[in-house]
Amino acid sequence: MTQAEPAGRVRRKRDRRVRQILTTAAELVGERGFEAVSLEDVAERLDVTKGSLYYYFPGKDELITAAIETLGDDWSSRLEELPAGREGTPAQRLRALVREHVGIAVREYPAALRLFLVPSTWPDAQRARIKDLRRRHDRVFRTVLEEGLAGGDFAVVSADATLQCMHASMSQAPEWCGALRGRARERAIDELTDTLMKLVTPT
Numbered sequence: 686m687t688q689a690e691p692a693g694r695v696r697r698k699r700d701r702r703v704r705q706i707l708t709t710a711a712e713l714v715g716e717r718g719f720e721a722v723s724l725e726d727v728a729e730r731l732d733v734t735k736g737s738l739y740y741y742f743p744g745k746d747e748l749i750t751a752a753i754e755t756l757g758d759d760w761s762s763r764l765e766e767l768p769a770g771r772e773g774t775p776a777q778r779l780r781a782l783v784r785e786h787v788g789i790a791v792r793e794y795p796a797a798l799r800l801f802l803v804p805s806t807w808p809d810a811q812r813a814r815i816k817d818l819r820r821r822h823d824r825v826f827r828t829v830l831e832e833g834l835a836g837g838d839f840a841v842v843s844a845d846a847t848l849q850c851m852h853a854s855m856s857q858a859p860e861w862c863g864a865l866r867g868r869a870r871e872r873a874i875d876e877l878t879d880t881l882m883k884l885v886t887p888t
Contacts, residue, residue: 702741703741704755705731706727706731706738706741706742706748707748707751707752707755707756708752708756708794709727709730709731710722710727710748710749710752711749711752711753711756711794711796712730712794712796713726713727713730713796714749714752715796715799716796716799719749719807719808719811722745722749723745724738724744724745724748727748746808746810746811749811750810750811750814753801753811753814753815753818754814754818756794757801757814757815757818757821757822758818760786760789760794760822761818761821761822761825763785763789764782764785764786764822764825765825767781767782767785769781769785770782770785770825770829774833774838775829775830775832775833775836775838775839776833776838776839776882776885776886778829779826779829779830779833779839779882779885780878780879780882782825782826782829783826783851783855783878783881783882784874784875784878786855787855787858787862787874787877787878788874790855790856790858790859791858791859791862791863791870791874795859795863796859799856801815801818801819801822823848823852826848826851826852827844827848830844830847830848830885831844833885837887838887839885839886839887840885840886840887840888841884841885847884847885850881850884851881851884854877854880854881855877855881858874858877861873861877862874862877
């Protein structure tokens with residue numbers, strides 16, 4: 686066994702642990718809000734000591750900021766790199782993006798999605814970063830929507846209003862679909878996706 690192999694395993698184990706901490710922190714903040722969550726809460730949810738969190742993060746602000754960065758970047762990157770979101774007609778691409786977004790929200794980040802609603806009580810630094818991530822996320826959908834509008838594939842009253850409705854509905858997807866399992870959940874995700882596509886379908 687080479688020296689690189691155990692070091693690689695250690696690094697992967699650490700990365701998994703950091704991801705677990707970030708996801709848990711994001712879930713708690715999504716559930717309770719920024720001010721109502723402490724490092725003690727995160728440690729309790731993870732069933733670890735508060736001191737063990739300081740090994741990875743110097744404080745609450747750094748932990749929550751890292752959670753925002755990691756989840757926001759992961760979410761947008763997955764949408765940006767989705768093959769089905771870059772190939773086909775605008776309608777096919779937009780549907781693929783909507784379904785992928787809803788699927789990620791329901792299966793992976795049901796509580797953490799609320800992290801990006803940007804409450805006015807959040808510290809300025811975190812609010813500003815969330816807004817940046819939301820703009821990046823919005824561009825993924827807006828690019829396809831505007832292409833479809835230019836080519837006559839879509840018809841909307843307002844691109845901004847349409848995107849607001851889509852994002853608001855997608856943010857509620859975990860409430861509507863989260864309790865379902867198996868085929869019932871996949872069917873509900875498809876139904877929500879098809880309903881949202883009606884917003885852009887020409888009459």
